[in-house]
Amino acid sequence: MTRFKIEDEFEIGADAFWDMFFSKDYGQAMNDAIELKWELLEFERSGEGADERIHRVQRLTPKREVPKMMKKFVDGAISYTEHNEWRRGDGHMSVNTIPNFMADKISSGGDYRIEARGEGRCARIYDGHIECRIPLVGGKVEKMLVDEVKESYARSTAFTRQWIAKQG
Numbered sequence: 001m002t003r004f005k006i007e008d009e010f011e012i013g014a015d016a017f018w019d020m021f022f023s024k025d026y027g028q029a030m031n032d033a034i035e036l037k038w039e040l041l042e043f044e045r046s047g048e049g050a051d052e053r054i055h056r057v058q059r060l061t062p063k064r065e066v067p068k069m070m071k072k073f074v075d076g077a078i079s080y081t082e083h084n085e086w087r088r089g090d091g092h093m094s095v096n097t098i099p100n101f102m103a104d105k106i107s108s109g110g111d112y113r114i115e116a117r118g119e120g121r122c123a124r125i126y127d128g129h130i131e132c133r134i135p136l137v138g139g140k141v142e143k144m145l146v147d148e149v150k151e152s153y154a155r156s157t158a159f160t161r162q163w164i165a166k167q168g
Contacts, residue, residue: 001131002142006150007123008157012164014091014114014122022054022086026163033159034152037061041081050089058082062148084112091115095128105133108145126153 010017020026031038042057061079079100086093096109110128117123130145132138 001129002139002146003127003129004146004150006126006128006153008153009117009121009123010160010164011121013120014116015088017114017122017124018086018088018091020163020167022056029163030156030159031060034155035063036152037063037079047087050087052088054084054086054093056082056084056086058084062152095126102134106141106145107131108149124157 012020027038037060039059039061040056041059042055044055045052047053059079059081080097081100083096083098084093091114093112094109095112099106099108108128108130110126112124112126115123115125128146128149130142130149132141132145134141
């Protein structure tokens with residue numbers, strides 16, 4: 001299993017970040033910017049204040065060619081279904097991703113959290129893990145998938161900073 005951490009800071013308060021993050025306008029614009037086809041499968045919001053909860057299931061398909069190493073395992077495009085559970089009072093969202101190929105051999109997910117970093121600032125921290133249980137190539141597949149996640153987060157960071165600057 002490969003564990004990794006991604007951390008980025010933003011000029012926005014933690015609660016405002018979550019409100020932006022779950023807004024439809026931001027989500028669609030961000031997924032377009034990082035070249036992901038996005039399909040919302042489930043979205044349930046309940047509670048108020050610190051007890052506000054969101055359960056979300058979405059299908060994400062990168063608009064990129066399947067890496068050569070993965071073509072023998074994937075029929076068509078790579079996509080994955082992402083399951084999210086969030087509670088405002090915790091400032092954390094659990095993430096579980098299920099790929100459309102070899103779901104019995106590949107597992108990934110992590111803890112996505114927003115931490116306040118002073119007035120009008122926050123950090124987005126993702127503590128992730130990816131495990132590929134395919135003999136002989138598992139470690140290479142894990143590395144490739146971690147690199148994909150890190151690249152996607154770098155692009156989402158750039159987009160999010162622009163979005164925040166435009167929104168004031």
